[in-house]
Amino acid sequence: NSYFKIAVLPGDGIGPEVVSESIKVLDAVAEVFNCQFQFSYGLMGAEAIFKTGDPLPEETLKICKDSDAVLFGAIGDPVFDNNPEAKVRPEQGLLRLRKELGLYANIRPLKTYASLIDKSPLKREIIEGTDIQIFRELVSGIYFGEKFTDPDGKYAYDVCKYSTEDIIPIAHMAFKEAEKRKKKLTLIDKANVLDTSRLWRKTCQKIASQYPDVQLDYIFVDNAAMQLVLNPKQFDVILTENMFGDIISDEASVIGGSIGLLPSASIGEENALFEPIHGSYPQAKGKGIANPVASILSTAMMLDYLDLPEAADKLKRAVEHAIENRYVTVDLNAEQHYSTSEVGSFIADYI
Amino acid sequence: NSYFKIAVLPGDGIGPEVVSESIKVLDAVAEVFNCQFQFSYGLMGAEAIFKTGDPLPEETLKICKDSDAVLFGAIGDPVFDNNPEAKVRPEQGLLRLRKELGLYANIRPLKTYASLIDKSPLKREIIEGTDIQIFRELVSGIYFGEKFTDPDGKYAYDVCKYSTEDIIPIAHMAFKEAEKRKKKLTLIDKANVLDTSRLWRKTCQKIASQYPDVQLDYIFVDNAAMQLVLNPKQFDVILTENMFGDIISDEASVIGGSIGLLPSASIGEENALFEPIHGSYPQAKGKGIANPVASILSTAMMLDYLDLPEAADKLKRAVEHAIENRYVTVDLNAEQHYSTSEVGSFIADYI
Ligand SMILES: CC(C)[C@H](C(=O)O)[C@@H](O)C(=O)O
Ligand SMILES: CC(C)[C@H](C(=O)O)[C@@H](O)C(=O)O
Numbered sequence: 001n002s003y004f005k006i007a008v009l010p011g012d013g014i015g016p017e018v019v020s021e022s023i024k025v026l027d028a029v030a031e032v033f034n035c036q037f038q039f040s041y042g043l044m045g046a047e048a049i050f051k052t053g054d055p056l057p058e059e060t061l062k063i064c065k066d067s068d069a070v071l072f073g074a075i076g077d078p079v080f081d082n083n084p085e086a087k088v089r090p091e092q093g094l095l096r097l098r099k100e101l102g103l104y105a106n107i108r109p110l111k112t113y114a115s116l117i118d119k120s121p122l123k124r125e126i127i128e129g130t131d132i133q134i135f136r137e138l139v140s141g142i143y144f145g146e147k148f149t150d151p152d153g154k155y156a157y158d159v160c161k162y163s164t165e166d167i168i169p170i171a172h173m174a175f176k177e178a179e180k181r182k183k184k185l186t187l188i189d190k191a192n193v194l195d196t197s198r199l200w201r202k203t204c205q206k207i208a209s210q211y212p213d214v215q216l217d218y219i220f221v222d223n224a225a226m227q228l229v230l231n232p233k234q235f236d237v238i239l240t241e242n243m244f245g246d247i248i249s250d251e252a253s254v255i256g257g258s259i260g261l262l263p264s265a266s267i268g269e270e271n272a273l274f275e276p277i278h279g280s281y282p283q284a285k286g287k288g289i290a291n292p293v294a295s296i297l298s299t300a301m302m303l304d305y306l307d308l309p310e311a312a313d314k315l316k317r318a319v320e321h322a323i324e325n326r327y328v329t330v331d332l333n334a335e336q337h338y339s340t341s342e343v344g345s346f347i348a349d350y351i
Numbered sequence: 352n353s354y355f356k357i358a359v360l361p362g363d364g365i366g367p368e369v370v371s372e373s374i375k376v377l378d379a380v381a382e383v384f385n386c387q388f389q390f391s392y393g394l395m396g397a398e399a400i401f402k403t404g405d406p407l408p409e410e411t412l413k414i415c416k417d418s419d420a421v422l423f424g425a426i427g428d429p430v431f432d433n434n435p436e437a438k439v440r441p442e443q444g445l446l447r448l449r450k451e452l453g454l455y456a457n458i459r460p461l462k463t464y465a466s467l468i469d470k471s472p473l474k475r476e477i478i479e480g481t482d483i484q485i486f487r488e489l490v491s492g493i494y495f496g497e498k499f500t501d502p503d504g505k506y507a508y509d510v511c512k513y514s515t516e517d518i519i520p521i522a523h524m525a526f527k528e529a530e531k532r533k534k535k536l537t538l539i540d541k542a543n544v545l546d547t548s549r550l551w552r553k554t555c556q557k558i559a560s561q562y563p564d565v566q567l568d569y570i571f572v573d574n575a576a577m578q579l580v581l582n583p584k585q586f587d588v589i590l591t592e593n594m595f596g597d598i599i600s601d602e603a604s605v606i607g608g609s610i611g612l613l614p615s616a617s618i619g620e621e622n623a624l625f626e627p628i629h630g631s632y633p634q635a636k637g638k639g640i641a642n643p644v645a646s647i648l649s650t651a652m653m654l655d656y657l658d659l660p661e662a663a664d665k666l667k668r669a670v671e672h673a674i675e676n677r678y679v680t681v682d683l684n685a686e687q688h689y690s691t692s693e694v695g696s697f698i699a700d701y702i
Contacts, residue, residue: 081543081569085553091543121477121580142493142511147546153553155514156546160493163506190594192432192442195498195507202436202504218432225602226610229472229580243541247598251576259577 013280015073021292021344046077055093119257136245260291263298358418364631366424372643372695397428406444470608487596611642614649
């Protein structure tokens with residue numbers, strides 16, 4: 001297959017700027033690797049609320065469902081964050097999209113770049129050589145459990161629920177990845193307090209027998225939050241539930257010093273969504289200073305998913321080439337830097 | 352009042368070793384400051400399970416309820432952690448004790464010591480000068496909500512519930528502390544997803560009008576996990592719910608490089624419990640290498656609580672004196688170090 005339908009959701013803040021560099025790069029890929037991408041654009045997030053009142057308009061959902069993969073920018077706007085009374089929020093759109101597309105596994109590779117190690121807030125000897133792959137469950141848990149606020153505003157609750165069916169598919173995915181890597185899988189949970197965490201442990205323990213080469217470890221989430229800072233190299237593949245994954249993967253994303261470089265994939269049975277880890281970064285919107293690399297590396301993950309491994313590799317090499325040659329945005333080099341679009345063009349040209 | 356009943360719960364792992372240094376120091380305080388401490392010992396944790404089958408025997412609870420304050424060591428044993436089927440767990444004892452004593456506010460001061468800054472995993476310029484006070488709600492939320500695992504083991508749930516009554520007292524405490532400090536209070540939540548978080552925001556927003564000098568900020572927990580590593584100095588007083596507090600306060604405790612020094616207080620209307628932040632650290636048990644300073648500084652927090660501020664100050668100065676003179680355990684100085692009990696005696700002698 002060499003023809004792909006890509007849903008493009010630029011979203012909020014710097015989303016549109018970085019996504020258009022991904023498109024630029026995909027155009028180059030299409031030429032060189034003799035394939036075709038058909039892009040359909042959809043509104044999403046705060047942008048969509050302002051224009052349609054709905055953070056995920058039906059039209060957008062349809063485009064996504066019809067696509068082979070979704071390229072996503074970023075979501076979120078301070079207007080909504082500071083207003084606890086807001087009934088409609090941009091994030092609802094993203095959560096609903098995850099659920100509707102069944103994107104149960106959020107995957108975040110965390111690598112360090114030799115030439116950027118000094119950007120890390122951690123000391124060199126602690127961070128150097130860190131290489132972690134995080135699997136976060138994305139469509140269950142407290143995000144999607146029953147929620148309630150009593151009409152008088154006296155109390156509220158959120159239910160965290162998991163069934164073994166929610167856990168098994170992503171656990172297999174994580175075990176398989178561990179088999180390909182250092183054969184070490186760490187489950188992060190709070191099994192000393194939560195019933196759902198004990199269900200995760202039991203379920204993973206059972207599955208472990210099918211992967212005899214993989215060593216399965218457990219760590220409590222509070223301890224994991226410490227160990228990521230003290231000694232990140234101890235981790236290889238991490239598996240965790242939705243809420244813990246949100247916190248831990250964001251913590252992990254900054255220890256390398258280059259959050260502007262980190263991609264992510266959200267995978268389901270029938271579709272997948274690719275987005276940079278950095279958020280909408282509203283302060284930088286429209287200034288041409290946003291780093292397009294995370295979006296471009298997310299695009300590389302998409303190419304892998306679409307079974308175009310050569311194109312994906314070429315794209316990753318192009319990014320490394322840009323970084324090694326210090327052809328980067330201001331976040332990575334304050335002295336000499338290039339604009340979002342210059343960096344995107346440099347990478348596209350290399351391809 | 353100069354006569355105090357102290358419940359002493361040494362607990363598991365290195366708990367007994369560090370608590371006995373606190374007792375040593377309290378004996379010195381009693382002599383110098385002309386007061387009396389009556390110590391009643393209770394079993395607690397894995398230790399108590401092995402001896403009585405119950406992690407919090409009634410006898411222990413009674414001792415605590417009769418006391419003016421509780422001195423606590425540590426809890427936890429790997430035997431239980433690796434067994435998701437265990438029906439009785441050490442942690443249940445601690446959770447029940449918190450609930451029974453109504454210890455709704457867990458307070459963790461996070462300071463850096465100039466002479467120890469190089470122990471931090473973070474770069475000097477990032478960590479230097481960090482001074483944070485964390486208020487974690489301790490007797491509600493997902494820890495104490497309804498829990499359920501279906502008998503077939505197919506699904507499980509945990510309910511996170513908050514009422515405004517759970518939030519108001521600790522919020523006032525945090526606002527008052529902020530008034531005494533840099534007048535900046537940051538609420539950590541996940542208000543873009545959770546109903547309970549929106550209840551926290553609304554409740555704190557209302558209370559804020561009573562503290563016009565304090566600036567109230569909000570930050571999502573995933574972002575907070577990043578910011579603590581990227582720029583911890585931006586925080587002054589932090590307020591958060593139980594589960595987020597567990598994760599965030601542990602993350603915060605390692606960035607200074609001296610978790611062996613960090614104390615905590617858990618405060619209720621009628622009683623209070625003081626414990627070091629480090630856990631039971633089973634690998635070090637009985638070796639005489641555990642750092643007693645966190646337990647001793649927790650004791651200083653207890654003296655403040657008992658309205659003995661001069662004794663508390665003297666104790667804090669004694670600890671600083673020991674650290675400045677490099678009279679420390681192996682975790683702080685690998686080359687020349689002293690035993691748990693030598694450090695305790697040095698501090699007691701200074702008093
Ligand atoms: C925007 C928000 C709802 C979302 C989440 O919490 O899942 C984001 O933080 C993420 O990690 O993708
Ligand atoms: C032992 C455990 C139940 C406890 C908690 O999660 O509250 C501990 O991690 C703590 O922070 O005091």
